[in-house]
Every structure is written in C-alpha cells, then in structure tokens.
Amino acid sequence: MIDRTNIDEYKQRVIAEFNSRNNYDNDFRYCLGNRLVELAQLQRRQQILDVATGTGIVAIASAQIVGDEGKIIGVDISSGMLSQAQRKIEAANLKNVELQEVDADYINFDNNIFDAILCSSAIVYLSDIPRALRSWYHFLKKSGLVAFSTFPDGIPSVPELFMAIAQNYGISIPDLKEPLNTPEKCRKMLQEAGFDNIELTTEQFGYYMRVSDAKNLWNQLSNNNLITPQLQISPEQLEQFQAEYIAKIEALATDKGIWNDFTTFFVLARKSAES
Numbered sequence: 001m002i003d004r005t006n007i008d009e010y011k012q013r014v015i016a017e018f019n020s021r022n023n024y025d026n027d028f029r030y031c032l033g034n035r036l037v038e039l040a041q042l043q044r045r046q047q048i049l050d051v052a053t054g055t056g057i058v059a060i061a062s063a064q065i066v067g068d069e070g071k072i073i074g075v076d077i078s079s080g081m082l083s084q085a086q087r088k089i090e091a092a093n094l095k096n097v098e099l100q101e102v103d104a105d106y107i108n109f110d111n112n113i114f115d116a117i118l119c120s121s122a123i124v125y126l127s128d129i130p131r132a133l134r135s136w137y138h139f140l141k142k143s144g145l146v147a148f149s150t151f152p153d154g155i156p157s158v159p160e161l162f163m164a165i166a167q168n169y170g171i172s173i174p175d176l177k178e179p180l181n182t183p184e185k186c187r188k189m190l191q192e193a194g195f196d197n198i199e200l201t202t203e204q205f206g207y208y209m210r211v212s213d214a215k216n217l218w219n220q221l222s223n224n225n226l227i228t229p230q231l232q233i234s235p236e237q238l239e240q241f242q243a244e245y246i247a248k249i250e251a252l253a254t255d256k257g258i259w260n261d262f263t264t265f266f267v268l269a270r271k272s273a274e275s
Helices: 007-019 027-040 057-066 079-091 129-139 158-169 183-192 211-222 235-252
Strands: 047-051 071-076 097-101 114-119 140-150 196-204 207-209 258-260 263-270
Touching: 007 079, 027 057, 027 114, 027 140, 027 263, 047 057, 047 129, 057 071, 057 079, 057 097, 071 079, 079 097, 114 129, 129 140, 129 183, 158 211, 158 235, 183 196, 183 263, 207 211, 211 235, 211 258, 235 258
Parallel strands: 047 071, 047 114, 071 097, 114 140
Antiparallel strands: 140 263, 196 263, 207 258
C-alpha cells in the first residue's frame, strides 16, 4: 500500500508523473473510458462531473451524449493533462465542457447538482478515497449515479511483473490498487459512503504487447515518479534488476507477443432517491 502520510510530497509526485505523459491517449485508455461512459447510460441535458479527467476522454464522450443543454465539468490536478484535453475539446468544437485545474481530493461543489460523477481508472490516486466518496454523495442529485473503474491485484500484466521482480531487491513498490482491489472492498466503501444499488462488472481489456515494447517499458516504469523514489539501490543492482526483467520478458514471449492482462472492475452505485 502506498505511503500517503506525506500528502504534499505524494501530490507533487502525482503531478510530476502525469505532467510528463505525452502518450496517454492510446487504444487502451479510450476503451476503458468509453466503456465507463457506456455503462453509465447518460442522458441528454444531464450535469456530469468527471473526476481526474486527464486528457478528457470521458468528458468528451459524455459531452457528446448530454448535448448543448447538458454540462460536463472535468477536474484534474495535472496542468499537462488538462492542456491536452483543452486542445481536443476545441478541435471537437464542444461548448459544454468546463475544465478545472484542482486537486480532486479537495473539490467543493454545491449539494445535489450532478446527475452523475464519473472517474475512469484514477480513483486509486486519491489520498482519501472514503472522504471523496462521501463528498461525491452530497454533490449528486437524488438517485444520482457514481461510476468508476479500478483493477484487482495479481493480474499478470507487465507492470505487475516489474513490481514482483522489485521485491527480490527489497524494493516495496506502492500498491495504488489496494483500497479497491476486490469487489468486496468496492461494495463496502460505497455502502459506508451512503450509496446503494451497487453493481460491479468485471471485464478484460488485456492485449498482446510486442516483445520490444515490453522490454522498452522498463524505461517508463523505472522512471515513474511514483516508483522511482522507492528504487534506493546501487547502480549495479539496478542493472541486475533490468537484466532480470528483460530475461523474464523473453521467457514469457510467444508468437503473439507478451500478454498484458488488464482485468477491470467497473463499479456503479446510486444515491438514494430519499436522500
């Protein structure tokens, strides 16, 4: 589990990591975001909050559904992500999307104003998820929807392979998924925040990576701003770590490449109509 006791340091690492990403908009991210929007079954004229909007994948898809009579507010802590989102919004000529650079842990809106609150694969980056869910509950109208996606532990993805090898060197990589890595944890946290009508769908978004891409992922993983501070090992050990990573990739290679598993939980819940 990630140490979030020093919140300011943690937030700065999150900002630095996402400001550095210029290849975020890949097929995988679009599949995740578009599926979340599909499951949310948004309607015209609705008011939507997109938490950790990133490059606006969910915000833009939602804006096209709710139409000019509706409104999307997308919030994110990363100015780099929001700059990319703004360019895409302008290119699509959308007038119903407002972006706000703000820490999603501390957003403040009036009660009962949103029809739905969405968060695609980013809820685990919040420093206090229970508090955030309680706030979202108040922001929602009666019968309003919260919908987010998250991931289980133990999936055989390339990043999980990296983290497993790191343990051989006494490196404890932060586990962002831990608060919501099982259906039971998701349900319990939502119930404690006041939500009911909880639905959880498990879907597979895995894909085969080229072996060369899986090897090159070392650079991204070992320089990730959330991981790098944990790599307090000698240059010789780091070189050995990389060699072991490459050897494991080569051992797992098939004629299709390296299977990168991305089992995903899509979690939906409602605010009570009597609230």
